[in-house]
Amino acid sequence: MDSFHPHDKNHFYRAAGTAILHYVYLEKYHQAALLSFTAPFPLSSHPHYSHYHHHCMKTIIEPFRIKSVEPIYFNTAEARQLILEKAFYNPFLIHSEDVLIDLLTDSGTSAMSSNQWAGIMQGDESYAGSPSFFRFEKAVKDITGLPLVIPTHQGRASEKILFSIMGGKGKYFVSNTLFDTTRANIEFSGAEGVDMICEEGRYPTVPAPFKGNMDTVALQKFIDEKGAEHIPLCILTVTNNSGGGQPVSMQNIREVHAICKAHAIPLFIDACRFAENAWFIKLREPGYADTPVPEIVRELFSYADGCTMSAKKDAFANIGGFLAMHNEQLAQQCRNLLVITEGFPTYGGLAGRDLEAIAIGLHEVMDEHYLQYRIRSIEYLTNKLIAAGVPVMQPAGGHAVYLDAKGFLPHIPVDQYPGQALVGALYVHGGIRGVEIGSLMFGKYDEQHQLVPAALELVRLAIPRRVYTQSHIDYVSEVIIEVFNKRNEIEGLTILEESPILRHFTVKLSPIKK
Amino acid sequence: MKHIRESWAEPYKIKMVELLKMTTAAQRKKAMQEAGYNTFLLKSEDVYIDLLTDSGTSAMSDRQWAGMMMGDEAYAGSRNFYHLEEVVKDVYGYKYLIPTHQGRGAENILSKILIKKGDIIPGNMYFTTTRLHQELAGGKFEDIIIDEAHDPENEFAFKGNVDLNKLEKLIKKHGAKKIPYVSIATSVNMAGGQPISMQNLKAIRALTKKHGIRIIHDMTRVAENAFFIQQKEKGQGHKTVKQLVKEICSYTDGATMSAKKDALVNIGGFLAVNEWDVFEEARNMVVVYEGLHTYGGLAGRDMEAMAIGIGESVSDDHIRARVGQVIYLGEKMIEYDVPIVKPIGGHGIFVDAKKFLPHIPQTQYPAQTLAAEIYLDSGVRTMERGVVSAGRKANGENYFPKLELVRFTIPRRVYTQAHMDVIAESAARVFERRKKILGMKMVYEPKYLRFFQARFAKL
16 A cells, blocks of 8 residues: 655654555545535535645545554354344344444444553552542543533443432423433433434435534523423533434534523533534534634533533543533532442542543544544545445434435334344344444334334444554445345344333344245 | 461562652641541542552452453453353352442442332441442341441451341341341451351351342452451361352352452452342343443453452462451551451451540541541551441431441552551551540531541541
């Protein structure tokens, strides 16, 4: 591979003469890009957007090289068919050793840097007052500007604590879109979660720059209807995971902040993918092309009263999370609950070494070379699929490719879970593990026990950070396209056994034979 | 009975070190004031020898570190989970495993599943987080430990034993239906790391079996307990610690484990049960609080370190050196006339603060005061285990426990014999000037587990 461009070397770390693997976005990429962006698409025509694109090379390489590798496991399609049957068509029940390319989640699956591993070795495991905590606290404060920082073992624990203080029967948590565990934690407290995604966010294949935006008109209307006193919290998920990893614009955050402020409703950011969102703002929002990412991040958090964070995403950590906020009284309430289920406030259920890894990761993720590589590699796979006619969510999101299962498998009705059926087919055909984000994850039953389907039937192929190479991604697109070409053979599924909350983790299914 | 003291030298050598900071008396005074005279609130950088807890503070072995590099961070079905599951089955014998990020995560889930409002949970002495989870689930804890456990001078070898009469009376009074399980800790922490005997455990099993009541095992220090059985209980000396550990578990129906103690890891725990129904419910619940049931809120590498640590924790050589070091420190303290809980327990030395500072009433927190004084003297950080830790009853009254102790907890494989000498000498120095020490008042009291974050002022 001789696609390294020497005149661009200042942009990348130690690329020449090393064993670094190159992402080669050859002409193929550009053809795909042209194909996908010929639709009336506001991005490519945006002056800052094209300005930005002029400055990068055709070939985007990783701003890192590989320091440690992990073997992956090969298997035959026949063997995988048996494994899938044994796992009751649920990817969560498949052993990871039976998976070739694991795109189940980008959560906790990142490759840490050598700096982070050095931090791991430096972890101070003191139960109370560890310097690892103080370094972690400083990193969160510096990056978000939020002064009160509470570590937790992962994101859902932050949510659990926050919602058990703020939640309760008769209350509404409003959001652009709540993620599965977030919604479950809200409902667990007796409160209700209400999603208000903007109009363009509802159409998976129509491109728009900020499909994660919250519908501010709906928000204002909802507040007028229900009364601000029944709305303890507004949550903006950045980027919007369930809606395709789509970003929220700074403008929208500002507007949501203004509405919330006028009604004294606190605004929290679900910040798992804050840096990816900041990169989209830089790329797509007028006025931000020359703003450094850390400044965008700082502004983003300046509109919030607090945040919940799963450090397993944009902080490149394999475990960990936190809560951060301004309100001292709320923080004290959170700490009181923290000691019951998580741990003492200076470790929050994490080893000291993990606090170090998070502190380092939070800074690493804001590197613009990294973010450029990250977002472009998602785009690369998305565009390959678009070129082959596979129905995918557009434009490409920040952390995953979302296949539109309804468009992919029009012959399977929603109550036969087309998304889950597609997940099974991708696994058997190519050993790729994805996850359904559709009626299995979010569907509910009405009083007659009829399925109330989710708005979208998606399959998420989440790309772990810094883990897979371009050849892995090329393989993935080949598998998807091959499955697409024989999509008519895929059968729907029926549920054999399910649990009342978060059923997708443990559900058992079987195919409906034609 | 074997000689415990004989050649306890460590069955390992040092592979990596962590540098310590030495402090001056003036620095310590300032740090202690800033921490509100609560050792929990000290920065660990200001601490010379940290005996706050043996929880999560162990030095891992090179094999465990190698395991850390073998972490499989897949969200579902990580191979480290299957390894851990196999080890738990092999070493402890429990059928179904749910990993949790630490012990209290397992307690939270178990309490929510098994306890109904108005239930009674008998146990061999309370532990802070365990009792809190039982109470939050609507249950009431009843202490059924033998009376000897409350007497720091009594040298009975198995002060962790249950008084079977107390248990029987409770069953008669409330009926077996009101008792979802009996909570049995091995190496009873609040009694001073005191073991329960195999014979007593068998008798509890027989009684609970008759009434159809479960035994849930708080097994965080089961290997240390097994060592005491091997050394002190008649007819048990020929068994290995590994055999004894498995036998102990076999008399119980399930367990909560904080792997941060015996299992030599810095983070992690689990819930293990033999009943499928309880397992299934726990598996659904763990997703809400901890994480998917094949990682339970732990990184894959931490499950791997735990699996390896469990194997190391039941080695006879390891445990002999571990408890040997604790006994070495205890005997030194006795030489210096420092009043400690006897017999010496498995994971730390518990200094009797009532006897150390007889002029300070329990309302002025003698153990909290003593912990602060030890730190001021030498930078050694210890922990109060007395009236502050005991907290308040549901009606708001303070619990006044019989034992008012300062715990010198020894992290596993971390400190050397020379460190032990420094600790004993510091305790002796404070003991010499004990009459000049004044008590304290509490100036901030949090709602739950107040000992963690309470603040004090000198009287």
